[in-house]
Amino acid sequence: MPVIETERLTKRYGLRRGIEEVDLQVEAGEVFGFLGPNGAGKTTLIRLLVDLIRPTAGRALVFGIPSSADPVAIHRRIGYLPGEYALYDRLTGAETLDWFASLRGGVDRAWQRALIERFDLDPARRYREYSRGNRQKVGLIIALQHRPELLILDEPTTGLDPLVQQTFLQVLRETTAEGRTVFLSSHLLGEVERSCDRVGIIRDGRIVTVDRVAALRDLSHHALELRFAGPVDPDPFRRIDGVSEIVAAETTLRMRVSGPIGPVVTEAARHGLLDLTSHEPSLEEAFLAHYGPGAAGVPDAR
Ligand SMILES: Nc1ncnc2c1ncn2[C@@H]1O[C@H](COP(=O)(O)OP(=O)(O)OP(=O)(O)O)[C@@H](O)[C@H]1O
Ligand SMILES: [Mg+2]
Missing domain, CATH: 3.30.70 (Alpha-Beta Plaits)
Incomplete structure (x- = not known):
């Protein structure tokens, strides 16, 4: 059974496009990259998976559970990093992490400490004092600290410096080595190439190709x-x-x-x-350079 499955999943915002008839399957133990330019529909799909918004048509299943049928059962088993978020300004990093840990009934403290050290986060600072990248680290550790079966990460490397990005990739590899699954969005082809097994490319709300990352090399x-x-x-x-x-x-x-x-x-x-x-190049540059702006032809999935 796929860990994530969408069936003709469609979201419209009034008359405006969100995503159209998206069919995707993500298997256990893989890192799946969801790649697309700004406004393509990545965040929309992710928010549908975690039931923050509801589909106009079609459905999303996580662990075989329709996401709007039992979102609590799904959230128990996932770690979610939103594309944008605000946390409590006056709590320190440590307090923030503990607060989220307590919502989960506690986490492995040694693992939490290891993540703080590996991401090089100073847990004593208040959230409002953190730089952009340090805020992103707090969000990532919240998603990772309870060792979820499935990570759903919306542009996880935003704001991270190259050293921390390396650490993040290492943590992803450990995650899948333990049989857990990662679904992440990105608009950078190179980043997906380095971190993912398979990739789905979305453009204008529609999936244009799903393939193993190796098959995308010549786009790069x-x-x-x-x-x-x-x-x-x-x-x-x-x-x-x-x-x-x-x-x-x-x-x-x-x-x-x-x-x-x-x-x-x-x-x-x-x-x-x-x-x-x-x-x-960003995905947009690479992709558009390859298929041309407004190219009607959907690339061959090989
Ligand atoms: N709440 C909303 N109301 C109206 N339109 C929306 C809303 N949220 C998203 N959209 C539209 O849906 C489309 C997809 O947006 P989405 O945020 O999913 O893109 P994205 O791929 O995550 O882009 P980015 O790379 O910039 O994060 C865009 O055209 C956007 O304008
Ligand atoms: Mg987005």
Whole structure:
């Protein structure tokens, strides 16, 4: 039985689109990434799963339980990180975590302490004093501290610095190694690539593809900008596999690279490379670059 299943799940906000006829299945023990640009419908689907809003049509099942039939039974077994949330300004991090732990009838204190240490959170500060990233850590620990069977995380890495993101990925791996399941939303292709087994892409409220992450690799590319000591001939770069859209301007070269960037860096080093910046595209950029704006064709799921 899938851990999460949606059947023609539809939500309209008045006449406005939320999501349309979404069919999804998430299996036990996998990390499933739900990927889509801003406004695609990720948060809408997640809020339907946890019964914060009700569907216009279709249904959502979590652990086989229709989410609007018995949300309490579902919430007992999940950890949920909302996309946006506000907590109690005057409570410290520790008090906040304990308060949520007490709602669960207590949690394993050693595990709670381990999470606080691993996420490098100072639990003595009041919530209102925390920076954006530290607030996100509090939310994540609330979702994780009772070791739920299923994590439902809406853009979990928002605001986390790269080191903490690494910790988060490690915790996800441990979670699935214990047979538990993760459903997370993101708008970053690279992040999903690193953390997920399978991915569903949603655009304009509809699922356009569901596949193993490996199948998405060729969607992924980097925008590179290379700065040199003097003007550089772009021709040797054109001959490198995966390089396209080269733009040469005085002492800089910009290009799009799909696949490994190593050969480009090697070539650049021969020409007096001063500086290199690599920009990982958002899903929207990668996806739209691949299928074109308003592309009617739904990509082949392979
Ligand atoms: N309460 C609401 N009332 C009206 N429209 C809404 C409401 N909530 C969401 N929508 C609309 O539903 C669509 C999907 O929004 P949703 O928040 O699910 O997107 P998202 O994929 O989570 O985007 P983001 O990446 O920006 O978080 C958007 O067009 C949004 O304007
Ligand atoms: Mg959202």
